[in-house]
Amino acid sequence: MDSTVTASQIARDVDRIGPWFHNLDLNGVQTAPAHFLGDYPADKFARFAHLLPADLTGKTVLDIGCNAGFYSFEMRRRGAARVLGIDADDRYIEQARFAARTLGVADVEFRNLSIYDVGALGERFDLVIFMGVLYHLRHPMLALDLIREHVAGDLMLFQTLTRGPDSVAEVAEDYDFAEDAHFQAPDHPRMAFIERKWAHDWTNWWVPNRAGVEAMLRATGFAILRGPADEVYLCRTAAVPFAEYGPAVVYPARPPAHPDEEPAR
């Protein structure tokens, strides 16, 4: 960015395109200094950063639900050759692009794209970041299926809000029709559905327990390598269970090959 841009000019623009969810340090100007979670997400990142490779030289990264780009910028700092952040909210994309310009990393790219449309990217990435989005989605398993099917090339850094016990019940291969005890156990994989609001936020739809998160990751073809640390997991793509019985994903995420072609059904 132009080195003559002063802190007060940055502060004015930060105000104009706020409010911010990510507290970024833009050349000395904080974007969300009064965040209810403290210095967020820098404080959180410090608690799980060790899960990630320290050196991402030459790697490609897709940051899904990137918000103002905190994790995108961190991956660029670790040497990633290409970083693409996507988010479904124009305001956050504007913030991320402004931050990239201000930080002088204009090659970190940001696009307005929904998780449900990742198939349109037509590209797999060495590292997919999928942090803090799952519980905001009405269709969380679909999102994980789409990531696995279309964009995950190797690693995925994943976080969701969880509630419930830390223990994880062993999941049996099969259960008899009449057996009910496992459904009553608090550490059986489960996910609470939020009909109205949670934490005063109507965009929260699901709150899984730890067993539920880990089961969903396995069921969508992700092996857990490390974690959880502060609800964060590092995963690697693995075989999708039951894939031999047919495709799990039934969603027209493929772009038409030709402008006149009907999207796939």
Ligand SMILES: C[S@@+](CC[C@H](N)C(=O)[O-])C[C@H]1O[C@@H](n2cnc3c(N)ncnc32)[C@H](O)[C@@H]1O
């Ligand atoms: C709680 S914030 C998490 C931001 C960031 N990933 C982090 O961990 O700090 C959730 C983000 O997901 C984005 N989001 C919600 N639904 C989305 C969707 N369908 N596709 C892409 N992004 C979405 C929101 O706009 C928001 O920026």
